[in-house]
Amino acid sequence: MGRLQGKIAIVTGGADGIGRAITEAFAQEGAHVFAADIADAKGEKLVAELKAKGLAADYQHCDVGVEADIRMLVEAVVTAGGRLDIIVNNAAIALGGMPIYDMTDEQWHRLININLTSVFRSCKYALPQMIRQRRGSIINMASVQAHLGFEGWTAYAAAKGAILAMSRQMAVEFGPHNVRVNSVSPGSIATPMYEQTVAEIGEQLGRAWVKMHPIGRIGKSAEVAEAMVYLASDAAGFTTGMDLRVDGGAAATPRFVPDLV
Template sequence: MSGVEAGRLADKVAIVTGAARGIGKAIVELFAAEGAAVWIADLHGAEAEALAARIRAGGGRAEGAYCDVRSTDSVLDAVDAAVDAFGGLNVLVGNAATLTAPATVEDLDEADWAQALAVNLTGAFHLCKHGIPHLKRAGGGSVILTASQMARVGTPGSAAYCTTKGGLVQLAKVMALDHAGDGIRVNTLSPGGTATDRLFTRYGSPEQAEAQWGVTMHPLGRLGRPDEMAKGALFLASDESSFMTGADLLMDGGYSAR
C-alpha cells in the first residue's frame, strides 16, 4: 500500500469549492496527500484543472473544473461529476467566498451585498443541498464550511462579509442537528487573517497585508498560512473529529481573544 493510500483520508472522496487558490488549494493538496480523491470546483476552471493535473502527476487522485457556486445547476454538475469520477462522496468543503469592497451599510451597493450572500452563503447552501444526498448514500460523512473569525466579531466596513460568515456558523449548526442521524457531521472552520490573494489584493501586496493586518491584529504577530488552515480542515474531515458536530474550529492566531 502506498503512503497516499494509507493516509488519514484513504478511500474518501471530497469536493472543495473555491479550491483553485488560497486556503481551498491548500485543503485540496493536503486532502490528496492524505489519500482522498478530490474534486476541485472553482470559478477559475483552468486553474482547477491545472491543480488537478499536478496532483495526478504526483500520484494523487484529483479532477477539477469550472464551477460557479452562485448557480445551483453549476454546483449540481460539479457534485455529479465528482460522483461519476470517483464513485461517491464523503466530504464537502464549502470554501468559496467573494471579495467585497469595504463600505458601511449606508454606502454598500445593493449588488455587492447580493453578491456576497450569493457566493459566501447561498453557494454553501447549494453545495450542501446537492452533496448531502450522496453523503447519506455513503452512510455518512463530513461537511466543512469555511467561515471566519468575522463570524464572531465585527469589523468596520464589513457588514456583508461578517453577515455571511455568521450565517455559515448557524447553517452548520442546523445541518448538524438535521443530519446527525444520517451519520453526517457538519462544522465550520474559522480562519483568521491568512496569507492569500484575498488579503494581498485588499492591502496591495503580501508585505502590506502582513504589516497592516497580520502583525497588528493577531496576537501571534503574523498572518496564518493556508497550509495551517488546511490542517484544521483535515481534522474536521477525518475520523479524528468523530465526536465533533455543530462546532466552529477557530484558527485565528488569537485575533478574537481580545
C-alpha cells in the same frame, strides 16, 4: 496510510488560496479530491501537478453562484467516485471596505449569493447522497469576522455569521444520519484575497490587522488546510456542530484595529 485514504472529496474554490492548500493536503492524505473553481487554468494546472506526483485529483469548472453548476458538480463527482464523503465549501469573494450605506443592492446580493447561498446549494445537493450512504463530512468556511466586528465588512460578516448558524443547525438535523457538519474560522491568511484586501484598505490598516493576532503574524493556508484534514477525517468522528478557529488567537482578544493603527 493517509488520514483521508480512499475518501471522495470536493473543495470549492479549490484552485487558489486556502482552497488550493486544502486540495493539496486532501490529495496528500490519500483522498480523491475534486477541486471546483472558476479559475479553470489554475485548477487544471494544480490537478496536473498532483497527478504527476501520483495523487488522485480532478478539476471541475463550477461557479458556486450558479445553482446548476453545483448540482452538476455533485452529480459528476458521485458518478465518478461512487459516493461523496467530504465537501468543503470554501469559495467566497471579499467585497467590503465600505460602510453598509454605500453598498448597492446589487453588491449585497452578489456577496450573499457567492458567499452564503452557495453553501445552501452545495449542502442541498450533497446531503441526500451523504444520508443515503449514512456517512459524510461537510465543512463550511467561516471567518474570524463571524466572531469580531470590523469597520466596513458588514455584508461579508453577515454571510460568515450565517454560515456558523447554518452549520450548527445542520449538525443537529443530520447527526442521526452520521453526517457531520462543522465550520472553520480563519484569521488573516496570506492568500491572493488577503493581499488584494490589504492593497485596497492600505498598508497601515494592513499592519494593524497583523497585530490583531496575538501569535504575532498572519496565518498560512497550510495551517487552515491542516484543520480541514482533521475535521474531514475519521479522527473527528465524534466532532460535529463545531467552529474551529484557526486565527492565531485573534477572536480571543479584545483588541480593536483602531487602537493599533
